[in-house]
Amino acid sequence: MNASLFEPLTLRETTIPNRVIVSPMCQYSCDDRDGLATDWHHVHLGSRAVGGAGVVIAEATAVEPRGRISPEDLGIWSQEHADALAPTAEFIREQGSVPAIQLAHAGRKASTRRPWEDGPRLVKEDEGGWTPKGPSDEPYPRDGANTAPTERMDQDDIEDVIDSFVDAAEYALDAGFEVPEIHAAHGYLLHEFLSPVSNDRDDAYGGDFEGRTKLLREVCEGVREVWPDGKPIFVRISATDWLRDRDSWDVAQSARLASELGEIGVDFLDVSSGGIHPDQELPRTGPGYQVQYAETIRETLAAEDQTLSGDELAAGSDGIAVGTVGGITDATHAEALVGNERADAVLLAREHLRDPYFTLHAGRELDAENAPEWPDQYKRA
Numbered sequence: 001m002n003a004s005l006f007e008p009l010t011l012r013e014t015t016i017p018n019r020v021i022v023s024p025m026c027q028y029s030c031d032d033r034d035g036l037a038t039d040w041h042h043v044h045l046g047s048r049a050v051g052g053a054g055v056v057i058a059e060a061t062a063v064e065p066r067g068r069i070s071p072e073d074l075g076i077w078s079q080e081h082a083d084a085l086a087p088t089a090e091f092i093r094e095q096g097s098v099p100a101i102q103l104a105h106a107g108r109k110a111s112t113r114r115p116w117e118d119g120p121r122l123v124k125e126d127e128g129g130w131t132p133k134g135p136s137d138e139p140y141p142r143d144g145a146n147t148a149p150t151e152r153m154d155q156d157d158i159e160d161v162i163d164s165f166v167d168a169a170e171y172a173l174d175a176g177f178e179v180p181e182i183h184a185a186h187g188y189l190l191h192e193f194l195s196p197v198s199n200d201r202d203d204a205y206g207g208d209f210e211g212r213t214k215l216l217r218e219v220c221e222g223v224r225e226v227w228p229d230g231k232p233i234f235v236r237i238s239a240t241d242w243l244r245d246r247d248s249w250d251v252a253q254s255a256r257l258a259s260e261l262g263e264i265g266v267d268f269l270d271v272s273s274g275g276i277h278p279d280q281e282l283p284r285t286g287p288g289y290q291v292q293y294a295e296t297i298r299e300t301l302a303a304e305d306q307t308l309s310g311d312e313l314a315a316g317s318d319g320i321a322v323g324t325v326g327g328i329t330d331a332t333h334a335e336a337l338v339g340n341e342r343a344d345a346v347l348l349a350r351e352h353l354r355d356p357y358f359t360l361h362a363g364r365e366l367d368a369e370n371a372p373e374w375p376d377q378y379k380r381a
Contacts, residue, residue: 003368004339005331005346009054011267011321013230014178016098016345018054018372019338020359021270023325023349024102024181024236026059028072028114033128035062035075037084045088048352049095052359052372054345056092057234058085060104060183063168064161067105067189070114071128076101077164082171089176096372100179100234103168103223105161107189108134108150108198121146133157135192135199135206141278158205158215161189166222173227179268180227181234182219186275190216191238194257195249195276213257217264224265232267239273239293242280249276251293255300262301262320270323270347271297287333290326295342298322323347331362 009016022045029040041058049056062068062075075081085101092099111129112121121142123129132139132150139150153161169180184190192198193215199206205214220235227233237257241248258269271294274280282289301320324343328334334346351358363371 001368002370003335003363003366005335005362005366006368006370006372007338009321009345011232014098014232016054017096018052018359019345020053020334020362021055021323021345021347022048022053022057022352023270023347024057024059024183025349025353026069026073028070030072030074033071035065035068035073035077035081037074037081037088041074041085042088042091046091046095047356049092049097049099050375051352051355051357052363053097053352054359055098055100055179057100057102057179057181058088058177060102060106060188061168063103063105063164066110066130066133067107067164069104069106069110069188070112071123072114076103076168076171076175079171079174082175085172085175085177093176093178095375098178099176100181101172101175101177102181102183102236103165103172104183105164105189106132107187107192108132108138108140108148109187111148122148134189135201138198138200140187140198155203162215162218162222165219166226169223170226179232179234180223181236181270182216182223182266183236184216185236185238185270185272187238187277188275190219191249191276194237194253195241196247197241197243197249197276209253209256213260216257217260220261220264220266233265234268234270235261235266236270236272238275239271239290239297241276242274242282243277244281251296254293255297258297258301258320258322259304266320268321268323268345269294269297270325272325285327287327287329288324288337291324291337291342294322294324298341298343321345325349331358331365334362335366 089099110132137152321344323345
């Protein structure tokens with residue numbers, strides 16, 4: 001029998017061969033703190049494409065130097081960065097996967113040490129760090145010396161950020177990527193503007209829903225203008241801040257945003273959650289603990305006729321597909337999520353760290369006739 005997990009998904013003129021997506025995962029592995037891709041990135045991303053995933057998304061890739069989470073993060077703010085990534089995008093495509101890249105800016109959560117390194121979390125300027133910028137001068141709350149002084153972005157800064165995302169999209173296209181994913185989740189810059197927890201501005205980029213979503217909408221509009229009409233755009237959001245006792249970003253606002261992004265020309269919403277404040281309270285964790293958010297957004301869009309068939313999405317309509325993340329670790333669960341139409345695709349991060357060949361193993365486990373084939377080089381095993 002065929003499995004829903006291995007049915008293709010067509011977005012505009014791009015056909016994704018199956019519904020398994022490798023989530024962007026920071027590797028903190030640029031050798032000279034210059035943001036240039038290395039052999040590590042090539043092998044890390046390439047092996048997941050060999051593993052059969054429909055889309056392989058490169059990690060949160062900074063659109064400007066101060067947008068890196070850590071000094072060792074990947075960047076795409078010049079032609080040199082695009083050239084360094086081009087062989088990897090080509091290799092992913094050669095394996096039958098769709099090469100994608102997450103375009104990101106860390107905002108007030110920038111200039112931090114790699115997670116496995118000892119010492120204070122914050123990287124100071126005399127150690128190669130920099131002063132983060134955000135919607136306000138309120139820093140991301142960390143303990144003591146780990147709290148970074150933060151500069152409030154002015155109008156020029158905002159325009160520079162929009163230009164940086166647009167330029168990065170053009171570099172990504174030059175590098176051969178089929179899909180840009182705009183990172184508006186996990187407490188980084190675009191999410192910081194979305195959430196009233198971190199955005200106390202009283203200008204056009206703050207205040208009500210329209211003001212707080214303005215930067216993300218303008219980034220998406222700018223990227224859509226330079227990205228080919230036949231190629232899709234993804235956006236990752238945090239559906240909720242997990243802060244129930246204060247004014248914060250929530251699922252209802254996420255569903256409203258999703259509808260507006262579809263009208264702009266975004267084709268796929270990658271639904272995650274959290275990251276804006278350390279006081280967040282997760283309701284629970286475990287397999288599929290974030291599926292409810294994607295499902296709610298998808299149902300809301302369906303009620304507005306915003307989730308459409310593959311053929312309609314391919315025509316470049318306002319429809320938007322929805323993907324889910326979080327604790328998805330086995331084939332049966334992933335198949336049920338897609339087959340029961342709780343999401344259009346599943347994104348796996350940690351499971352792909354444990355098993356680069358998850359999709360190939362899932363095909364065997366589900367005994368699916370439409371599963372991707374193992375590479376000839378590996379069949380004897």
